[in-house]
Amino acid sequence: MTTTMTTPGSAPALPEFHNEPYLDFTQPANRAAMEAALASVRAQLGRSYPLILAGARLHTGDQLRSVNPSRPSELIGVHEKATADLARQAVDSAHAFFPTWSATPASRRVELLLNASSILRRRKLEFDAWLVLEAGKSWNEAEADVSEAIDFCEYYARQMMKLADPIPTFQLPGERSEMVYIPLGVGIVIPPWNFPLAILAGMTVASLVAGNTVVIKPSSDTPTIAAQFASVLEEAGFPAGSFSLLVGSGAVVGDILVQHPKTRFVSFTGSREVGLRINELAAKAQPGQLWIKRVVAEMGGKDAIVVDRGVDVDDAVKGVIAAAFGYQGQKCSACSRAIVHQDVYDEFLEKLRAGVARLSVGPADEPAHAMGPVINDSAVKNILSYIETGKSEGRLVAGGGRAPGDGYFIEPTVIADIPPQARLFREEIFGPVLAVTKARDFDHALELANDSDYGLTGAAYTSDPARIDKAKKEFFVGNLYLNRKCTGAMVGVHPFGGFNMSGTDSKAGGPDYLLQFLQAKSIAEKLR
Numbered sequence: 001m002t003t004t005m006t007t008p009g010s011a012p013a014l015p016e017f018h019n020e021p022y023l024d025f026t027q028p029a030n031r032a033a034m035e036a037a038l039a040s041v042r043a044q045l046g047r048s049y050p051l052i053l054a055g056a057r058l059h060t061g062d063q064l065r066s067v068n069p070s071r072p073s074e075l076i077g078v079h080e081k082a083t084a085d086l087a088r089q090a091v092d093s094a095h096a097f098f099p100t101w102s103a104t105p106a107s108r109r110v111e112l113l114l115n116a117s118s119i120l121r122r123r124k125l126e127f128d129a130w131l132v133l134e135a136g137k138s139w140n141e142a143e144a145d146v147s148e149a150i151d152f153c154e155y156y157a158r159q160m161m162k163l164a165d166p167i168p169t170f171q172l173p174g175e176r177s178e179m180v181y182i183p184l185g186v187g188i189v190i191p192p193w194n195f196p197l198a199i200l201a202g203m204t205v206a207s208l209v210a211g212n213t214v215v216i217k218p219s220s221d222t223p224t225i226a227a228q229f230a231s232v233l234e235e236a237g238f239p240a241g242s243f244s245l246l247v248g249s250g251a252v253v254g255d256i257l258v259q260h261p262k263t264r265f266v267s268f269t270g271s272r273e274v275g276l277r278i279n280e281l282a283a284k285a286q287p288g289q290l291w292i293k294r295v296v297a298e299m300g301g302k303d304a305i306v307v308d309r310g311v312d313v314d315d316a317v318k319g320v321i322a323a324a325f326g327y328q329g330q331k332c333s334a335c336s337r338a339i340v341h342q343d344v345y346d347e348f349l350e351k352l353r354a355g356v357a358r359l360s361v362g363p364a365d366e367p368a369h370a371m372g373p374v375i376n377d378s379a380v381k382n383i384l385s386y387i388e389t390g391k392s393e394g395r396l397v398a399g400g401g402r403a404p405g406d407g408y409f410i411e412p413t414v415i416a417d418i419p420p421q422a423r424l425f426r427e428e429i430f431g432p433v434l435a436v437t438k439a440r441d442f443d444h445a446l447e448l449a450n451d452s453d454y455g456l457t458g459a460a461y462t463s464d465p466a467r468i469d470k471a472k473k474e475f476f477v478g479n480l481y482l483n484r485k486c487t488g489a490m491v492g493v494h495p496f497g498g499f500n501m502s503g504t505d506s507k508a509g510g511p512d513y514l515l516q517f518l519q520a521k522s523i524a525e526k527l528r
């Protein structure tokens, strides 16, 4: 006979998870507070930030200068760049501290994580301001990013408490069996610049709360936000040995961190090209390496919104504009293809053109603008080159070039009549460029939406229940949205991650996410 063993939970009772509410910047008091935060952060611009290697502050003399993409002459921070040797040392010291950190009770690690969450909440407007100034996020986008970082801390704290106790298994007569989750070892955390706080914080704290030590290599475009987050971890009480922060070029230190034989896993979010390279390098066992490295790689997208006939076209246009041009289209979840039923195609395009004409582009610190800059000069060149390609592949309906100003501003651009073989239909641009394609009917639209190497987010606007059902079954994306935009995933509500070349579908902010950073050990004891 077999019975189920249950182990009494030792988790401290935490209140139920709730998403962090967003500040409403239409309220005069909140606007004034944000203006004050911007002024206070502006007074801190241009400071120098050392490398942090297991608590030690290091200077290499080789510096990286981070600037405001809205006003590139404004220096945000000066950062010491890591050397190859320091990258090796960072992994070695993370490995040396792993036995101590992994033996720290999960309840203590959770406590530190909740401290981090409280500090982020206390410094929320300040972080909003750093995101506006270093990443070019609008006030609302910055507020969503910082809120998401808080959500990750709160959510993973609760998930860790669920995984801290042994998992019940079936029991054989005369034996006591259980399964426990234990941490993996040293993790390399490599985030992108586009959610410079939320993704950096989410990947870092998930690894740490699970009992791993980490080396964080932030994006060279947003190193100041990473340095500010490191100060949160320190104030929260995470011990010096539990993490290092190595600013530096991906090419110089990235390969070394990934290939180091003591690296146990890599948690990466970024482009397909870099993700595939990391996956390949990590797959090759190095001399002295004891394990198969685990790679969690969340990569790009070419996300589509399908618009059926018989829908409220104004509502669909609103969703498409928000998803295509929010944060200048620089979200992995951004809508970069609108695939529209032929019966509503002209109406959709006309309403889209009118809506896009109302979007103003300008410095992100000025809340009047719906759109700010793209991240840097090379993004400007890349996006403009895609726009030129698009003009020959389709029909320019809106935008089509740089927007005025000193910053990296690009007009919201719509190119219609894009065929499925076009580069604009297939390649991730990561900027404010929307391709619109005509479909014969809903089935054809779904077929076109699925005609992609990627499979991250997607949305379908339709009022027909059978088509909603079909989309649920056949739209091959990790995050599907029906009759709403395809951006804005909320932690705990919409676990996030994509199929195919969009990544390993690790579902950040979901109940399985922490398992990526743990390994299960099965234990059976013969009873005497």
Ligand code: NAD
Pocket: 190, 191, 192, 193, 194, 195, 199, 217, 218, 219, 220, 249, 250, 251, 253, 254, 255, 258, 269, 270, 271, 272, 274, 275, 277, 278, 298, 299, 300, 301, 331, 332, 333, 428, 430, 456, 496, 497, 498, 502, 503
């Ligand atoms: P990127 O791939 O250029 O860089 C990502 C990170 O990798 C950065 O920190 C970079 O410094 C580092 N890096 C670069 N070369 C490296 C190397 N050889 N070894 C190790 N690290 C290296 O991407 P990005 O421009 O920062 O971000 C945009 C991309 O991220 C887009 O493709 C977007 O779709 C994707 N993204 C995906 C998700 C998701 O959840 N799927 C979320 C956000 C962004």
